[in-house]
Amino acid sequence: MIPRYTRPEMAAIWSDQNKYKIWYLIEAHATEKLAELGVVPQSAVDAVWKAKDVDFDVDRINEIEAEVKHDVIAFLTHLAEHVGEESRFVHQGLTSSDVLDTCLAVQMKQSADLLLVAMDRVLAALKTRAEEHKYTVCIGRSHGIHAEPTTMGLKFARFYAEFARNRARLVAARDEIATCAISGAIGTFANVDPSVEEHVAEQMGLTVEPVSTQVIPRDRHANYFAVLGLIASAIENIAVEVRHLQRSEVREAQEYFSKGQKGSSAMPHKRNPILTENLTGQARLVRSAVVPAMENVALWHERDISHSSVERGIGPDANVHLDFALHRTAGMIEKLIVHEDRCRENLEAYGGIHNSQRVLLALTQAGASREDSYRLVQRNGMKTWDEGGKLVEHLKADEGVTALLSDEQIEACFDEAYHLKHVDTIFARVFSQ
Numbered sequence: 139m140i141p142r143y144t145r146p147e148m149a150a151i152w153s154d155q156n157k158y159k160i161w162y163l164i165e166a167h168a169t170e171k172l173a174e175l176g177v178v179p180q181s182a183v184d185a186v187w188k189a190k191d192v193d194f195d196v197d198r199i200n201e202i203e204a205e206v207k208h209d210v211i212a213f214l215t216h217l218a219e220h221v222g223e224e225s226r227f228v229h230q231g232l233t234s235s236d237v238l239d240t241c242l243a244v245q246m247k248q249s250a251d252l253l254l255v256a257m258d259r260v261l262a263a264l265k266t267r268a269e270e271h272k273y274t275v276c277i278g279r280s281h282g283i284h285a286e287p288t289t290m291g292l293k294f295a296r297f298y299a300e301f302a303r304n305r306a307r308l309v310a311a312r313d314e315i316a317t318c319a320i321s322g323a324i325g326t327f328a329n330v331d332p333s334v335e336e337h338v339a340e341q342m343g344l345t346v347e348p349v350s351t352q353v354i355p356r357d358r359h360a361n362y363f364a365v366l367g368l369i370a371s372a373i374e375n376i377a378v379e380v381r382h383l384q385r386s387e388v389r390e391a392q393e394y395f396s397k398g399q400k401g402s403s404a405m406p407h408k409r410n411p412i413l414t415e416n417l418t419g420q421a422r423l424v425r426s427a428v429v430p431a432m433e434n435v436a437l438w439h440e441r442d443i444s445h446s447s448v449e450r451g452i453g454p455d456a457n458v459h460l461d462f463a464l465h466r467t468a469g470m471i472e473k474l475i476v477h478e479d480r481c482r483e484n485l486e487a488y489g490g491i492h493n494s495q496r497v498l499l500a501l502t503q504a505g506a507s508r509e510d511s512y513r514l515v516q517r518n519g520m521k522t523w524d525e526g527g528k529l530v531e532h533l534k535a536d537e538g539v540t541a542l543l544s545d546e547q548i549e550a551c552f553d554e555a556y557h558l559k560h561v562d563t564i565f566a567r568v569f570s571q
């Protein structure tokens with residue numbers, strides 16, 4: 139975890155202290171159920187629960203692990219230093235993966251809950267800006283070239299809908315990853331009763347894993363990281379749009395530039411889109427976890443640990459980077475400056491050529507073939523591109539066009555309201571879900 143991109147709330151989830159506290163709770167709840175089944179004495183449960191307020195010594199655990207070369211054994215040895223003689227009844231019938239995998243499920247569920255809070259902030263920001271700029275007309279672009287009018291509000295609405303889909307995906311992924319495995323070596327429950335797993339799952343807010351071999355199946359984890367990758371791509375989708383809109387030649391929107399902020403060490407005039415460029419990079423980092431997570435699905439027989447080193451990296455890093463990126467995205471949207479005058483300038487910069495389809499359709503309705511209609515509009519559109527002027531005036535001067543359409547009919551094709559007549563319908567579809 140890189141401090142520069144780590145929020146304290148997410149860092150706490152992936153801290154050693156939180157991990158060991160979760161390990162402790164798994165062991166304590168398992169011992170509790172084992173006592174109820176008569177496998178261990180109640181005195182063992184009482185002794186274990188006396189350690190509930192202990193802040194486990196990470197340095198001490200690391201010291202033990204340096205000798206025993208096993209993280210769970212190192213933790214159990216340290217726990218025994220607090221529990222005493224009754225510690226021999228801890229971890230009865232369990233295997234290391236029971237603790238490790240169940241803990242990872244808890245941490246990923248905790249992370250998902252934090253990410254959902256961040257996503258709600260992004261959604262709220264997008265909705266606010268969509269409503270604010272519902273009818274802020276701007277030119278739409280395909281292939282980076284002027285196409286037909288749209289609105290800034292529709293841009294925000296589109297991103298809102300994408301984030302809403304991803305929120306639903308994250309809720310589903312959180313539920314799918316939140317499973318508990320306390321099934322012992324090879325997952326057969328030979329040395330631990332299935333009711334222990336059920337009890338631990340209930341106490342930890344998880345569901346039982348139907349069949350776990352010695353590890354929880356990694357397709358669950360792959361799905362979780364794939365969803366994080368989709369959310370990262372949604373962030374980049376917004377970031378790339380803002381970066382394009384902030385280009386000097388466009389300048390329809392820009393990131394907030396605070397007093398005293400500097401954009402370049404060499405050029406004092408610069409206002410660079412540093413937030414959205416950073417978000418593009420953050421998205422790449424999050425998506426870099428997806429393929430390794432997919433490759434973790436195929437393990438040898440009932441288990442190996444080829445997945446372990448991968449998850450120690452991508453588990454905290456992907457969640458940390460996405461958490462940071464979501465809050466940065468929300469803040470960027472909340473303060474984004476929209477230059478409405480520049481939107482209008484760009485819309486009108488090329489003589490109204492964005493109305494070409496309206497004229498094309500009018501000509502076909504007037505009786506011309508589509509091919510002839512296209513040819514008539516294109517030659518006037520290209521004249522507008524190359525020579526300047528207004529498309530409406532070039533059309534009025536074209537005998538091929540005026541033979542089919544009156545000046546009034548031509549002018550009607552340039553009514554801006556025509557392009558906006560279904561904005562309300564789109565907004566209702568997006569925001570009434």
